[in-house]
Amino acid sequence: MADKEISKAVIARLPRYYRHLGELMEDGVERISSNELSLRMKVTASQIRQDLNNFGGFGQQGYGYNVKYLYTEIAKILGIDRQHNLVIIGAGNLGQAIANYANFEKRGFLIKGMFDINPRLIGLVVRGIEIRSVDDLEQFVKDNDVQIAALTIPKTKAPEIADRLVRAGIKAIWNFAHTDLTVPDDVVVENVHLSESLMRLSYRVCSMQDNSVDEKQRQSAKNS
Numbered sequence: 001m002a003d004k005e006i007s008k009a010v011i012a013r014l015p016r017y018y019r020h021l022g023e024l025m026e027d028g029v030e031r032i033s034s035n036e037l038s039l040r041m042k043v044t045a046s047q048i049r050q051d052l053n054n055f056g057g058f059g060q061q062g063y064g065y066n067v068k069y070l071y072t073e074i075a076k077i078l079g080i081d082r083q084h085n086l087v088i089i090g091a092g093n094l095g096q097a098i099a100n101y102a103n104f105e106k107r108g109f110l111i112k113g114m115f116d117i118n119p120r121l122i123g124l125v126v127r128g129i130e131i132r133s134v135d136d137l138e139q140f141v142k143d144n145d146v147q148i149a150a151l152t153i154p155k156t157k158a159p160e161i162a163d164r165l166v167r168a169g170i171k172a173i174w175n176f177a178h179t180d181l182t183v184p185d186d187v188v189v190e191n192v193h194l195s196e197s198l199m200r201l202s203y204r205v206c207s208m209q210d211n212s213v214d215e216k217q218r219q220s221a222k223n224s
């Protein structure tokens with residue numbers, strides 16, 4: 001990987017490149033130009049070239065991009081060419097939904113265990129993953145070389161659990177609890193908030209509706 005700092009915006013776009021390249025590979029496409037990729041992804045060709053130049057380009061003049069090579073290189077950049085061991089804290093609706101999604105494993109994220117405080121859940125098995133008592137969390141993290149923890153617990157409980165995870169040596173928190181966590185610099189947090197995404201959608205749908213009402217009013221004023 002390049003030594004220089006890669007912008008968050010570029011990193012945020014890489015999974016989408018990866019998905020499209022994966023689909024191209026499934027369709028048997030071996031190479032693609034930045035223009036073709038641009039049409040497919042509805043991103044400008046210059047944006048694609050700029051993004052991929054961050055990592056040395058991977059493209060060849062007059063040839064375009066080798067799909068498999070680019071796919072493999074992006075996987076390396078994203079670190080999904082290796083296995084990440086993961087635990088889920090909070091085995092309620094959301095925790096179990098994540099555990100039931102088998103595709104994370106295809107990306108190298110192996111769910112090793114789930115943890116909860118509810119005695120009625122402890123001992124149950126979800127898609128082969130046992131729900132354990134949160135009392136066993138630290139030992140399990142150490143014994144199973146766990147780097148990532150998904151937090152699917154109420155927000156009031158999240159800071160305390162995050163502290164425990166950090167002390168146990170976790171390096172990344174996938175935070176679904178609706179709270180901002182404070183962690184040391186060597187620990188990364190990725191917040192996932194579906195409701196924030198829904199609010200952005202609400203804004204877009206409302207502004208579209210407002211625009212169309214404005215347009216109708218303009219038309220009727222013109223016609224009257």
Ligand SMILES: NC(=O)c1ccc[n+]([C@@H]2O[C@H](COP(=O)([O-])OP(=O)(O)OC[C@H]3O[C@@H](n4cnc5c(N)ncnc54)[C@H](O)[C@@H]3O)[C@@H](O)[C@H]2O)c1
Nearest residue numbers: 090092093094116117118152153154155157176192193194
């Ligand atoms: N970020 C998002 O997009 C999103 C979407 C849905 C829900 N959520 C949030 O995720 C959390 C879980 O939602 P849910 O619908 O699965 O709730 P849920 O009540 O079904 O599950 C929460 C689970 O956490 C367990 N728990 C509570 N305290 C704990 C602790 N200290 N240690 C271990 N386990 C503990 C509970 O026993 C329960 O099983 C909530 O905070 C909710 O607001 C976030």
